[in-house]
Amino acid sequence: MNGFPMANAMFLVLLILLVIPTVSLVELRHLRYFAAVAAHGSFSRAANQLHLTQPALSRQVKSLEDEIGIALFVRGQNTISLTSGGEAFYEEAKDILARVDLAVRRVKARPQGEKLRIGYVHSLTAGIMPRVLKRFRSYNQHVFLELSDLTTDAMCQKAVAGQIDMAILPKSLEPHFEGFQWVELQRLAPVLVLSSKNPLAKMSRIHPANLRDKELLGLGADKYPEYVPRLQAILKPFGVKPQLYNQTSEDIAALFIAIEANAGMAVLTEGVSPMLPAALTVRRFSPELAPLLIAAAMPVLRPNPHSEAFLKLLLEEINKSSRRK
Secondary structure, three states, X not given: OOOOOHHHHHHHHHHHHHHHHHHOOOOHHHHHHHHHHHXXXXXXXXXHHHOOOHHHHHHHHHHHXXXXXXXXXXXXXXXXXXXXXXXXXXXHHHHHHHHHHHHHHHHHHOOOOEEEEEEEOHHHHOOOHHHXXXXXXXXXXXXXXXXXXXXXXXXXXXXXXOOOOEEEEEHHHHHHOOOEEEEEEEEEOEEEEEEOOOHHHHOOEEOHHHHOOOEEEEEOOOOOOOHHHHHHHHHHHHOOOOEEEEEEOOOHHHHHHHXXXXXXXXXXXXXXXXXXOOOEEEEEEOOOOOOEXXXXXXXXXXXXXXXXXXXXXXXXXXXHHHHHO
């Protein structure tokens, strides 16, 4: 690694963080959770170290096992132990985490130069952001890209604190971004994400009225404040008042786990399609529901000089993706 440019090390870390989620739902945090449980030999002790509840940690590890298709732990009544596959995976996970931690330390140690801070919702940009990142880095190797996969509430907080140069999120949140200018990026069609075991999965298209009196899962209002009001608005013309019986305040992966576990369903947008685990499927609505307008928000005062170049590449990649549909 001697002589390896710091910019390239940074680029490697960002590619790991952005490309892996588009291929599968295995993320670095899943590896960290698994490694902590393996190291402690206990879910409860690992949960304490990670500042998580034990049920939340158990769900994340189970999600990892489901995604890779291998049982990592033998679970006894009061004990756990690694399977043979788990032992092999633990060695690989430790190596990956050590390499990432080293790369992050090297990036943080580099002299601070120009920086562009981007906040985005991964489920709204899946499959697009890695290509934009690669092109931007080829033209602007001196610019440090700080990309954050955030909930919409977290982006609102960063905007208020002046800690973000561009936010990619639903335009309905414009009232929370005072002093920001908005550029429309794309319109995403709402879709029904459901377990393949759900009776509605037998239908090729879903009429919105089919959701009447059906229980739905959804995203929590504390981190996604726009979710419920918008869901109510797009279903109202069809006489449907959504019945939400469970809302997750974790992330989109946790919502997928809940849908699978309950043979349930949730109204999301077509942007989640590349992220779906095998047990879930997507059905479009007919007639279609009002699309979700996605936009880029940038400060009017003291805009980052590199925002325009990033925005141009983002629009180009979105247009390419639209033509491929």
